Amino acid sequence: MTATTITKTVFLAAPRELVWDFLTKKDKLARWFHPAEEDLREGEAYTLLDQRSDMSRICWGTVLEMRPHDSLVYTFTVKPLQGATTTVRWSLRDAAGGTQLTLEHEGIEKAAGEAAFMMLSALDAGWDEHFGRLRKEAKVPVPA
Numbered sequence: 001m002t003a004t005t006i007t008k009t010v011f012l013a014a015p016r017e018l019v020w021d022f023l024t025k026k027d028k029l030a031r032w033f034h035p036a037e038e039d040l041r042e043g044e045a046y047t048l049l050d051q052r053s054d055m056s057r058i059c060w061g062t063v064l065e066m067r068p069h070d071s072l073v074y075t076f077t078v079k080p081l082q083g084a085t086t087t088v089r090w091s092l093r094d095a096a097g098g099t100q101l102t103l104e105h106e107g108i109e110k111a112a113g114e115a116a117f118m119m120l121s122a123l124d125a126g127w128d129e130h131f132g133r134l135r136k137e138a139k140v141p142v143p144a
Contacts, residue, residue, distance in 0.1 A: 004106070004107075004108055004109035004116065004120065005104055005105065005106040005108075006103070006104070006105040006106075006108070006120065006123060006124050006127060007102070007103065007104050007105075008102070008103045008127055008128070008131060009100060009101065009102045009103075010100075010101050010131045010134065010135060011095055011098055011099070011100055011101075012098050012099045012100075012101055012134065012135060012138050012139060013097075013098045013138075013139040013140060014098060014099055014138045014139050014140050015098075015099065015140070016069040016070075016092045016093075016094065016099045017069055018099075018138060018140065019092055019099045019101055019138055020068055020069045020072075020092065022134060022137065022138045023040070023072055023090055024039060024040040024066070024072065025039050025040075026038055026039050028137075028138075029048065030051070031133070031137045032130055032133040032134040032136075032137045032138070033048065033130050033133075033134075034048035034049055034050065034051065034058055034059065035048065035049045035051050036048050036049070037049065040063050040066070040072070040074070041063060041066075042063050042064075042065065042066040043062075043063065043064075044062065044063055045060065045061070045062050045063075046060060046061060046062070046063060046074065047059075047060045048060065058078065058079075059076060059077065059078045060076075060077060061074050061075035061076045061077055061085060061088075062074060062075050064087075069092060070091070070092055071089065071090060071091045071092065072089070072090040073087065073088070073089045073090075074087070074088055075087055075088075076088045076105070077111070080112075080115070080119065080122075081111045081112060081119070084110070084111035084112070085107070085111060086105060086106060086107035086108050086111050087105070087106050087107050088103065088104070088105050089103070089104040089105075089106075090102070090103055091104075101134075103127060103131075105123060105127065108120050108123060
């Protein structure tokens, strides 16, 4: 059996309610991931835009499930997958004064075919970069 699910966990100095907003609200998505055309809504399509070039569609899919402050599931594709979809699952848990956020990105091997390892590597590195920005953005300021 080969490992084809990207799993990442990050601990954020923010309550789950704030972290949820960073996963679902267009203004906050733009601060760490990609700008969204609209806030994410269960059962609806979403589109994220490429702010580094011409604001064209960079990734898109459909929101499958939203359990506010607990979990979010959506389909996910990018241009190199040529319309094949993967699934992204987020789970949020309380963690010692902050939030433990876990990402599971699955279905990449099936979607990418022979290019699976290249796509896994690219998405893995991309999620690392985005998580670094999320750590900086999604935190409650400490009172002086």
